[in-house]
Amino acid sequence: MRSPAIVEIFHIFLIMLILDESKSSVLEEQTFQKIFEYIDSHQDQFVKTLKDWVAVESDSIQPELRKEIIRMIEKAAKHLEDLGATVKVAEISTQQQLDGQNIPLPPAILANLKKDPAKPTVCFYGHVDVMPAKKADGWETEPYNLTEISGNLYGRGASDNKGPVLAWINTVATFKELNIDIPVNIKFLLEGMEEAGSLGLEELIKENKAFFSDVDYIVISDNTWLSNNKPALTYGTRGNACFAVKVEGGEKDLHSGALGGIVHEPMADLIALLDSLVNSSGYILIPGIYDNVAPLTHEERKLYEPITFNLSEYKDNVGVKTFLYNNKDEILLHLWRFPSLSIHGIEGAFHESGIKTVIPSRVIGKFSIRQVPHMNLTAVESQVKQHLEDIFSRRKSPNKLTVSMQMGAMPWIANINDLQYKAAGKAIKRVFGKDPDMIRDGSTIPIARMLQDITKKSVMMFPIGAADDGEHSQKEKISRSNYINGTKVFAAFLLEISKLHGESLETSNLKTVT
Ligand code: MN
Numbered sequence: 095m096r097s098p099a100i101v102e103i104f105h106i107f108l109i110m111l112i113l114d115e116s117k118s119s120v121l122e123e124q125t126f127q128k129i130f131e132y133i134d135s136h137q138d139q140f141v142k143t144l145k146d147w148v149a150v151e152s153d154s155i156q157p158e159l160r161k162e163i164i165r166m167i168e169k170a171a172k173h174l175e176d177l178g179a180t181v182k183v184a185e186i187s188t189q190q191q192l193d194g195q196n197i198p199l200p201p202a203i204l205a206n207l208k209k210d211p212a213k214p215t216v217c218f219y220g221h222v223d224v225m226p227a228k229k230a231d232g233w234e235t236e237p238y239n240l241t242e243i244s245g246n247l248y249g250r251g252a253s254d255n256k257g258p259v260l261a262w263i264n265t266v267a268t269f270k271e272l273n274i275d276i277p278v279n280i281k282f283l284l285e286g287m288e289e290a291g292s293l294g295l296e297e298l299i300k301e302n303k304a305f306f307s308d309v310d311y312i313v314i315s316d317n318t319w320l321s322n323n324k325p326a327l328t329y330g331t332r333g334n335a336c337f338a339v340k341v342e343g344g345e346k347d348l349h350s351g352a353l354g355g356i357v358h359e360p361m362a363d364l365i366a367l368l369d370s371l372v373n374s375s376g377y378i379l380i381p382g383i384y385d386n387v388a389p390l391t392h393e394e395r396k397l398y399e400p401i402t403f404n405l406s407e408y409k410d411n412v413g414v415k416t417f418l419y420n421n422k423d424e425i426l427l428h429l430w431r432f433p434s435l436s437i438h439g440i441e442g443a444f445h446e447s448g449i450k451t452v453i454p455s456r457v458i459g460k461f462s463i464r465q466v467p468h469m470n471l472t473a474v475e476s477q478v479k480q481h482l483e484d485i486f487s488r489r490k491s492p493n494k495l496t497v498s499m500q501m502g503a504m505p506w507i508a509n510i511n512d513l514q515y516k517a518a519g520k521a522i523k524r525v526f527g528k529d530p531d532m533i534r535d536g537s538t539i540p541i542a543r544m545l546q547d548i549t550k551k552s553v554m555m556f557p558i559g560a561a562d563d564g565e566h567s568q569k570e571k572i573s574r575s576n577y578i579n580g581t582k583v584f585a586a587f588l589l590e591i592s593k594l595h596g597e598s599l600e601t602s603n604l605k606t607v608t
């Protein structure tokens with residue numbers, strides 16, 4: 095229901111009085127209101143587009159669905175072209191090897207929405223591929239048929255990441271439809287292989303450095319808030335170093351009745367090695383591993399105080415009754431800014447049900463360390479190797495030990511004093527009426543670090559999904575309100591960043607003059 099005109103006039107009058115500012119801020123308020131009203135009144139259309147996107151099974155894990163990703167990329171490219179963007183569908187040269195077969199990778203999108211050198215340039219990154227989903231996996235709805243139940247839009251990719259990508263596109267469409275000049279230049283980098291590890295993306299970014307050269311701010315909207323209701327901005331992610339520790343005994347598996355008691359069993363060696371890594375309090379026992387962890391400053395500690403974190407809601411979301419820590423701060427600190435070590439599995443072990451009295455001849459333990467700034471991958475690798483070799487040598491086992499680091503991804507940290515964090519904070523306050531939680535993410539999102547390293551630009555993670563969106567699960571959803579308010583908050587962000595960017599230029603010009 096629209097408010098009567100008299101109320102609206104009074105509202106504007108009140109704003110004028112309170113702000114006691116020039117006509118321009120009233121105009122600005124009107125611009126925000128016009129944009130928000132448009133987004134509200136066109137929400138069904140935005141939901142319909144999301145349904146259309148979710149209907150494409152752009153699963154990047156199963157190679158036979160590669161053509162669907164290509165179809166999805168074409169759909170997104172068409173969408174951006176219709177909005178007036180210059181779109182480059184960039185072929186990714188790398189091919190994926192599967193069973194000796196070369197499978198081509200889908201192209202990525204580099205799009206450009208006008209070019210005014212006087213304005214700052216914001217580049218948005220997102221992905222249009224999804225994790226696999228089948229009704230038979232336990233979905234209550236058809237995963238590729240976006241279904242609305244009690245204000246939630248269920249479907250694969252609804253939150254990860256088609257909804258947020260579309261929220262950005264809806265924002266552009268809103269400005270265009272309202273004939274309001276977008277106050278910044280916008281670029282889009284959209285890929286179709288994120289869930290499979292962003293294959294070929296690093297090369298693509300390096301090959302297209304020129305595309306990023308005039309970018310001022312990079313925004314990624316591919317994670318979620320910490321809570322179900324309070325918005326958040328993410329300024330850091332942990333890295334990941336994955337290890338394989340192999341213990342080899344004789345040439346073949348042995349019978350435990352025939353040989354048990356006279357051989358050095360590889361599995362016993364491996365269990366001892368794995369057991370030496372971390373204690374029951376979650377403390378990593380590898381000597382030196384904490385040496386390079388950045389000290390926790392007072393300012394940083396203070397960021398944790400206002401964070402809304404409902405421990406019981408969180409426990410429900412993850413399905414765990416008891417954690418290693420029982421208060422908010424300790425839990426968040428150990429998730430985000432301290433390293434952790436997890437043991438994942440043992441290759442070569444007998445793992446089926448029933449009994450098999452075997453002594454496996456060769457077993458490989460798998461574990462990983464989520465590292466944080468300023469841990470150094472090379473140092474972590476040598477500390478791990480040194481530690482395992484020390485433990486192994488104490489066992490005086492004749493078996494053969496091999497330790498290898500199979501993958502290493504670096505942590506990422508942003509400066510929360512960057513203008514774009516301030517602008518996003520203002521946009522969030524305007525749309526949601528509260529300040530965002532300033533959060534990190536315990537998992538590894540290599541794209542943030544990759545974009546930061548290659549382009550040297552400020553990167554921000556600006557999520558619009560809620561903590562219970564169930565990304566990758568059989569209940570993936572985005573709520574209608576998060577999707578629509580997410581569209582509004584992106585629009586508000588564009589207005590705020592253009593203002594702050596302009597002000598900062600004025601200040602720096604003044605400084606140069608005086
Ligand atoms: Mn994602």
Ligand code: MN
Nearest residue numbers: 254289565566
């Ligand atoms: Mn994902």
